[in-house]
Amino acid sequence: MKFELIEIHTLETHEYNGVTHDLEVEEDHSYNIDGVIVHNSVCTTRKMTGVGYPQLSAIAECADAAHGVGGHICAD
Known part of the structure; x- marks a missing residue:
């Protein structure tokens, strides 16, 4: 698997009113896809x-x- 690091120059936000899916693995809330660990949604521990x-x-x-x-790391 090859990765390419790309520098981010700007961030933009956009309104989205469509359907989204929130994938979850029971008792973990993370999953592994092709060796990359993907976390589910936003971390709410601090808020809660x-x-x-x-x-x-x-x-x-x-x-x-x-x-x-x-x-290197890959984060969401």
């Missing part, structure tokens, strides 16, 4: 409990650690 770590910060720290050993 008041305890947790912001996802973007967690992803940035994991990326720094992975890059330090020549690895």
Whole structure:
């Protein structure tokens, strides 16, 4: 499997009123597709409990650690 890293220059939001599907694996809420772990929806732990770590910060720290050993991460 080959990956290509692409720098993101801008972000845009768009209204969407169509149907969406929320896939879920019982007792896990994540699944593995071709070796890539995909998480289900948004993390609500911090919102629901008041305890947790912001996802973007967690992803940035994991990326720094992975890059330090020549690895990469893929996050949603």
